Amino acid sequence: xxxxxxxxxxxxxxxxxxxxxxxxxxxxxxxxxxxxxxxxxxxxxxxxxxxxxxxxxxxxxxxxxxxxxxxxxxxxxxxxxxxxxxxxxxxxxxxxxxxxxxxxxxxxxxxxxxxxxxxxxxxxxxxxxxxxxxxxxxxxxxxxxxxxxxxxxxxxxxxxxxxxxxxxxxxxxxxxxxxxxxxxxxxxxxxxxxxxxxxxxxxxxxxxxxxxxxxxxxxxxxxxxxxxxxxxxxxxxxxxxx
Amino acid sequence: xxxxxxxxxxxxxxxxxxxxxxxxxxxxxxxxxxxxxxxxxxxxxxxxxxxxxxxxxxxxxxxxxxxxxxxxxxxxxxxxxxxxxxxxxxxxxxxxxxxxxxxxxxxxxxxxxxxxxxxxxxxxxxxxxxxxxxxxxxxxxxxxxxxxxxxxxxxxxxxxxxxxxxxxxxxxxxxxxxxxxxxxxxxxxxxxxxxxxxxxxxxxxxxxxxxxxxxxxxxxxxxxxxxxxxxxxxxxxxxxxxxxxxxxxxxxxxxxxxxxxxxxxxxxxxxxxxxxxxxxxxxxxxxxxxxxxxx
Numbered sequence: 001x002x003x004x005x006x007x008x009x010x011x012x013x014x015x016x017x018x019x020x021x022x023x024x025x026x027x028x029x030x031x032x033x034x035x036x037x038x039x040x041x042x043x044x045x046x047x048x049x050x051x052x053x054x055x056x057x058x059x060x061x062x063x064x065x066x067x068x069x070x071x072x073x074x075x076x077x078x079x080x081x082x083x084x085x086x087x088x089x090x091x092x093x094x095x096x097x098x099x100x101x102x103x104x105x106x107x108x109x110x111x112x113x114x115x116x117x118x119x120x121x122x123x124x125x126x127x128x129x130x131x132x133x134x135x136x137x138x139x140x141x142x143x144x145x146x147x148x149x150x151x152x153x154x155x156x157x158x159x160x161x162x163x164x165x166x167x168x169x170x171x172x173x174x175x176x177x178x179x180x181x182x183x184x185x186x187x188x189x190x191x192x193x194x195x196x197x198x199x200x201x202x203x204x205x206x207x208x209x210x211x212x213x214x215x216x217x218x219x220x221x222x223x224x225x226x227x228x229x230x231x232x233x234x235x236x237x238x239x240x241x242x
Numbered sequence: 243x244x245x246x247x248x249x250x251x252x253x254x255x256x257x258x259x260x261x262x263x264x265x266x267x268x269x270x271x272x273x274x275x276x277x278x279x280x281x282x283x284x285x286x287x288x289x290x291x292x293x294x295x296x297x298x299x300x301x302x303x304x305x306x307x308x309x310x311x312x313x314x315x316x317x318x319x320x321x322x323x324x325x326x327x328x329x330x331x332x333x334x335x336x337x338x339x340x341x342x343x344x345x346x347x348x349x350x351x352x353x354x355x356x357x358x359x360x361x362x363x364x365x366x367x368x369x370x371x372x373x374x375x376x377x378x379x380x381x382x383x384x385x386x387x388x389x390x391x392x393x394x395x396x397x398x399x400x401x402x403x404x405x406x407x408x409x410x411x412x413x414x415x416x417x418x419x420x421x422x423x424x425x426x427x428x429x430x431x432x433x434x435x436x437x438x439x440x441x442x443x444x445x446x447x448x449x450x451x452x453x454x455x456x457x458x459x460x461x462x463x464x465x466x467x468x469x470x471x472x473x474x475x476x477x478x479x480x481x482x483x484x485x486x487x488x489x490x491x492x493x494x495x496x497x498x499x500x501x502x503x504x505x506x507x508x509x510x511x512x513x514x515x516x517x518x519x520x521x522x523x524x525x526x527x528x529x530x531x532x533x534x535x536x537x
Contacts, residue, residue, distance in 0.1 A: 068411065
């Protein structure tokens with residue numbers, strides 16, 4: 001995934017200013033920044049939900065529209081963006097990952113059902129597949145959406161705050177899962193302001209404050225002096241006292 | 243009088259048979275659509291569109307066009323205006339909806355008052371299911387069949403659109419097009435339902451069945467079966483009540499559907515108020531079972 005000189009404005013407000021970054025297959029990258037730093041805007045641009053004022057996004061050699069048609073980009077939404085009372089089962093949600101490959105009526109074939117079952121097994125939700133999605137715990141919910149990306153065959157996986165409302169043990173399961181996916185050649189981009197989970201998980205990190213302040217190995221990016229540039233303080237210390 | 247006579251006697255009148263068929267078709271189509279409307283949170287939009295079609299229907303009558311055309315044109319016009327006001331002024335969406343649909347509805351009332359006609363156009367406002375002609379019936383059945391067929395054929399896409407439009411976009415579907423499809427079907431359904439309950443009460447048939455079914459199941463496929471069955475049963479009961487009580491049929495159809503919702507809301511086996519209250523003593527245990535992390 002390659003972003004070149006991306007600039008996005010909302011009216012007079014500059015959300016992203018000349019952002020360039022490159023994410024290779026097999027890497028897990030943390031996208032770090034405050035609220036309003038442009039994390040969601042960057043995600044939306046990669047998904048082609050926003051038109052850039054300048055610059056471009058290429059995903060596996062395609063523009064965002066082409067990448068979408070090929071189902072290359074998988075997306076795990078923030079918990080608040082989902083209606084957890086919605087009458088769909090875990091299996092239904094994972095099956096939605098296959099829709100791009102199905103005919104007009106979205107009828108599943110055996111291959112699709114196998115792919116869904118495999119994805120469920122991969123995230124260890126096979127036993128809970130027929131539960132309504134809201135009956136899962138925070139961590140299980142996230143894994144269900146990751147399974148949707150797996151079933152989709154996504155090569156780039158975008159996760160928006162995957163550790164919000166997730167307990168420590170699920171966080172570890174999730175991290176192991178994402179590391180595995182990267183080992184299989186997936187590029188994983190995680191927008192978060194929970195920095196504690198990152199060192200064990202991410203290979204590299206990007207500090208975003210409307211532009212890319214720093215892109216490098218995760219331990220370098222997480223140095224207090226660097227974080228201070230993005231947050232104006234040390235969020236690790238803040239996290240401990242809060 | 244024995245129960246069989248209670249059921250059979252009204253059917254000895256042609257107008258009652260036409261009324262019954264029209265009511266059941268409208269009830270089923272509205273119920274199917276309502277499953278998506280309540281899940282997306284489009285109840286207010288349903289209210290707006292179903293009222294806003296009135297001037298379109300009146301103009302279609304004047305021009306000798308099918309009601310459906312006028313309804314769809316004004317349905318989209320209403321949604322376009324709502325979006326435009328919301329996006330280009332500081333007025334919020336709920337106010338924009340309120341402004342647009344009441345104004346269009348009022349325009350419809352004005353048009354009715356100045357349109358000379360043999361049939362009473364006020365029937366569009368209040369419904370006139372006992373006066374449905376064979377031609378009206380054919381229109382309702384054809385439109386109803388089209389809407390139901392499209393809804394069922396596209397049901398998986400529409401569920402995805404309702405659940406996670408972002409993912410729909412990410413895999414190359416167009417949420418905008420799916421939303422427009424649903425709006426078009428909403429306008430057509432308004433035409434079907436206004437024959438029975440009139441423009442004012444269409445929204446009730448568009449919300450109640452889906453909302454009731456939503457309380458009864460955690461599966462969309464079951465919702466899609468429960469809502470039309472419930473809706474058709476209530477509509478039939480409402481129509482019979484109107485015959486035997488000599489009261490407004492449209493009103494009684496909606497009152498019956500509302501009563502069914504109240505019963506499910508209070509006594510529903512899963513999510514009913516009573517069941518939740520009874521469960522609340524054991525809630526901590528249940529929560530641990532339901533939300534317990536399994537690793």
